Amino acid sequence: MTGKQKEGAIRVVLVDDQTMIRQGLGYVIQMQSDMEVIGEASDGVEAVELIGALAPDVVLMDVQMPNKSGIEATREIMQQHPRTKVLILTTFDNHNYVVEGIRAGAVGYMLKDADSQEMLDLIRRAHQGEALFHTVTAAKALAEALQGQRETPDSTTTSPSVLLDELTDRELDVLQQIADGYRNDQIAQNLFISEGTVKTHVHRILQKMGVEDRTQAVAKALRHKIVK
Structure with missing residues (x-):
């Protein structure tokens, strides 16, 4: 075409x-x-x-x-x-x-x-x-x-406390920014850090949460009530 x-x-x-x-x-x-x-x-x-x-x-x-x-x-x-x-x-x-x-x-x-x-x-x-x-x-x-989704093995075996223990305070800040819909450059500006640092935090968040992308990270965070 x-x-x-x-x-x-x-x-x-x-x-x-x-x-x-x-x-x-x-x-x-x-x-x-x-x-x-x-x-x-x-x-x-x-x-x-x-x-x-x-x-x-x-x-x-x-x-x-x-x-x-x-x-x-x-x-x-x-x-x-x-x-x-x-x-x-x-x-x-x-x-x-x-x-x-x-x-x-x-x-x-x-x-x-x-x-x-x-x-x-x-x-x-x-x-x-x-x-x-x-x-x-x-x-x-x-x-x-x-709220309407069925619980998956992942969501039943990973408790909110485990996620909170694994994620650093800064990673939780970045995760909340992602949930609020901000892009990496906006997160960097909001948190007074470099965009490269934001990308590093996002990569670590996805690894620790065992998800493939930001959408899944937000969904899991909301399900476990670790972001607003």
Whole structure:
């Protein structure tokens, strides 16, 4: 679709039943030197097949589509391709969509009328493994989704006190900043430390908590009530 591929670029798939939405998003993304659109799908069924074939880095996934919803498609994609980052596309800041999206495995969501620079920022941050649920609606939805999750062996064998003992005070500070939705550069500014130090703390937090990315770290921290 894109002609000559961009070496090292973030590979994006667009999923929306409206052609104009896909074209608009695709145009903006293709203008970036560090990302490219490698495929498009118009419904959930097509999305699952396409992502299985292309293995993109990030997917922009509409919610309301024919044949299979974006939530259902996200759930299947995450079961088959857990490293793929899915951003839910919504028309409204809808609580139920956010809850179901989180439960399905999405790493964040964005409004269709979002500023183009905000969209690009979300794609880059999703690719880096950040959790992108930052509005009041999303915060409430995240808490609700986590409360509804079944306890996993990991969550039943690791007590809050064990996590608190393993994490240093500074690591707890950084973890809280992550839960509040701040980027590494913002955390560095807020805590008066270098961005390199923040990255080191994040790496150690993920190791100690036994998780793969920031989204899982926040989910586990909220479940154990070690962050607000």
